[in-house]
Amino acid sequence: MSNKRDNNKKVDWVDATLSEFDGVRYLHLDSIWVQGAMRVKKPERLELEYIQRMMVWMLWRDSRELNQGQAVQLGLGAGALSRFCRKQLKMKTTAVEINPTVISACRHWFHLPDDDERFQVVNADAGAWVADADHWGTAQVLNVDLYDHDAAAPVLDDEQFYRHCRAVLADGGLMTVNLFGRSASFARSAARIALAFGSDQVWHLTPTREGNTVVVAGRGVSVPEREVLEQRAATIESRYELPAQKWLKLVRPLPMNIINQIRD
Template identity: 30%
Template structure:
């Protein structure tokens, strides 16, 4: 039996016109975020709210093989806050900055147990394309996981936007992108990323051939042979490493074949 909940007092929306109202649904011990009934935007275990419930989110954490203790992570798209919560808990020396365009998504942060804003965590209501267009040497890791109904908004997958991401990264910074493998423009998106990052990128696809996670580096950090050793860095707790290790093995195998 599932229960659908819509926040009764959401603030007026500044999201793009026509955007559906987000809602969450509880089914057993799972809480999921939706824009439509058919598509799950985020999933959380009510028994372990800080765990990464979806495989693609664990894949996106693969950046720890190259930089296990970034100073700042910038995330595009709050959703249900899975990745922000995990990074906030398990990367205690890292500042986490989340850009979200829809205030009604932000209004659900308490339902998904997203931490309050503080010294090293904050959610910013902003257009990510504009925000990154004005950023320079800003973050060590950038996550792109901003989806709406029908896929990635055009402003977040243009060649100019990926060039802005490149400029916003610090030296040896890593861009981590969640794509849908079966999207008709997937290969075009990859070419747009490559236009800024050149060959310093690789792709990992999940088991059900749904999500493609792309890692692109501003520098040659992806060529570090230590990444394939899969040795737990001192900065990563045993609990976090245990959760990530099965997925990191897949990423390590992809690196060996790169």
């Protein structure tokens, strides 16, 4: 979760709240909307389907290089992606979260580790963080999941923001973004991403049952041959217990109506 901060005003943050059902702990922001989840007995597992799909970038990278470089999450949620990248992939990991109550909840209730040389949680505005040139070219992976307590649309979603996201990526880096694919805003958001990254550098997965669509954008990447993708998917499934072979069936290029919108 993230929203823009006005440093000249006192901010009353929406409190992070919890619920628990059938062994799964959920994070909320004073609403019924789920901002993240963790299976209590398996905290390193990615519980929500769309969160699993945020790892689809792994298909674009050589399996031998998955743990190389830095992973950055914009929006901490329940810390699932941050825990996974740090613990399972053993990547240097940075999470940027503007709401201090979310960070506190993750520390106390969602097994978020303390900061160390490989892991850091930054209490900051995600838009300002990616706009800082000191961070440009530093990440191989960027996960973007920025929704407020209403969960209606991404809080940061303009072309300049996505251009800054691209700048944060090193050459060959990949970004995944959570969008609501069944709403009218999906086409607008996907077009903005394509304008920032180039339409040949953007793909998406078909929506989940809940309507979440994960968009993938690369900085100078190419889609490997099908045989290579299938080998990588099999490795991801056996090593990390993620449904990567299913992802292969769901990946699509940008729809022509979005590409035409960009050209116009």
